[in-house]
Amino acid sequence: MTAATASQTIGPYWHLLEDKSWANLTRFGAEGERIALIGTITDGDGLPVGDACVELWQPSPAASPTWDGFGRAATDVGGNYCFVTLKPGPVGGAPGANTPQAPHVALTLFARGLLIHLQTRAYFDGDPLNESDPLLASLDPPRRATLVARPVGEQNGIPTWRMDIRLQGVDETVFLEI
Amino acid sequence: MTDMPDLPFRPFSPGSQPALDNPQYGSTAKRHPNHALVRLPMGQTVTEMSAPRFSPTRYPAVVDMTHGKNALGERIIVQGRVLDEEGRPQPGVMIEVWQANAAGRYDHARDQHDAPLDPNFHGTGLVFTDADGRYSFTTIKPGAYPWRNHHNAWRPNHIHYSLFGAGFAQRMITQMYFPGDPLLALDPIFQCTPDEATRNRLIAAFDLDVTQPEWALGYTFDFVLRGRGQTPFEENHP
Numbered sequence A: 001m002t003a004a005t006a007s008q009t010i011g012p013y014w015h016l017l018e019d020k021s022w023a024n025l026t027r028f029g030a031e032g033e034r035i036a037l038i039g040t041i042t043d044g045d046g047l048p049v050g051d052a053c054v055e056l057w058q059p060s061p062a063a064s065p066t067w068d069g070f071g072r073a074a075t076d077v078g079g080n081y082c083f084v085t086l087k088p089g090p091v092g093g094a095p096g097a098n099t100p101q102a103p104h105v106a107l108t109l110f111a112r113g114l115l116i117h118l119q120t121r122a123y124f125d126g127d128p129l130n131e132s133d134p135l136l137a138s139l140d141p142p143r144r145a146t147l148v149a150r151p152v153g154e155q156n157g158i159p160t161w162r163m164d165i166r167l168q169g170v171d172e173t174v175f176l177e178i
Numbered sequence B: 001m002t003d004m005p006d007l008p009f010r011p012f013s014p015g016s017q018p019a020l021d022n023p024q025y026g027s028t029a030k031r032h033p034n035h036a037l038v039r040l041p042m043g044q045t046v047t048e049m050s051a052p053r054f055s056p057t058r059y060p061a062v063v064d065m066t067h068g069k070n071a072l073g074e075r076i077i078v079q080g081r082v083l084d085e086e087g088r089p090q091p092g093v094m095i096e097v098w099q100a101n102a103a104g105r106y107d108h109a110r111d112q113h114d115a116p117l118d119p120n121f122h123g124t125g126l127v128f129t130d131a132d133g134r135y136s137f138t139t140i141k142p143g144a145y146p147w148r149n150h151h152n153a154w155r156p157n158h159i160h161y162s163l164f165g166a167g168f169a170q171r172m173i174t175q176m177y178f179p180g181d182p183l184l185a186l187d188p189i190f191q192c193t194p195d196e197a198t199r200n201r202l203i204a205a206f207d208l209d210v211t212q213p214e215w216a217l218g219y220t221f222d223f224v225l226r227g228r229g230q231t232p233f234e235e236n237h238p
């Protein structure tokens, strides 16, 4: 067996790849409830992470010709990211497991200073399945709260959820080993 | 895309991946989490085991990063395969490529290195692996450039890559280096991979069979994505 290739940092110049339209997962005309997912990424000093690449992947709703379920957004100088996507539904758990997972999206962070990406999830506050979600249920309440996006009204007429991400320190976000 | 779609991806081999905290690389200091990463209590799920699939129909391939123009520098062909840890070819992998120009300057507003831009070279490519996991593209050899990590710090010549495999747990971003570069021994980013053999696989091999007469030097570089299997940590540590 040959070990997987080593990760290396995305560095500060990854924006050469950026296509701003990728931040809108509904750009091909997907059907469903549109939402915005926004947030601010800060470092161990509370300073904004202004050069991050944030990727969003959600297996729900299922892929279709107009729906990749994938998006990418750059943070601005204030560390802010913004996606427009479809509200996900519940998905199955691990193969053979009975407990469904609460609706969530996977978020992956790449940035200068991250030699390998960080992975987390955004769940949706108030969803009745959150109580029984295997990951959320395994965390104590302060840590669990870092994975739950909160409703913050509407942005451009779209229901908007906020999930701030703290890389280090007080209120540090839960990052996953997958 | 795989013959074992329901099996989870194996954990990374010990030492094959860099630590998030690396005192030699200053930018990690305030950006690495202090808490240990949390293992999913239910194991990998559809969220980790499936992934978006990209096709050149919607995302057009760019296999000549010089766009047929007279980009300055040493023209090179890079080719190789994307495999999993068992050596199985990985078809349909989208590979994004970006790099500095031959002078060591990125065509990026935040790159203020006092080296010339090349109007004939932007520095991005996009390739897809074929049914045998093979890819190939043409570019120019990127130059070394300074960075301010430590006194007189220079990045070795390198090309950046981003790969999308069949599972989101395979998502990978890495860098490829060139053989014989004296800066490799001094570069904290290259050196951050603990396992020496895995680290050295980040160096492409000069390949005379890929080199085309009167046209371009050839390099071979293979990527390895995490494999699927039922190998829990315990089996590695009996």
Ligand SMILES: [Fe+3]
Binding pocket: A011, A013, B100, B155, B158, B160
């Ligand atoms: Fe670079």
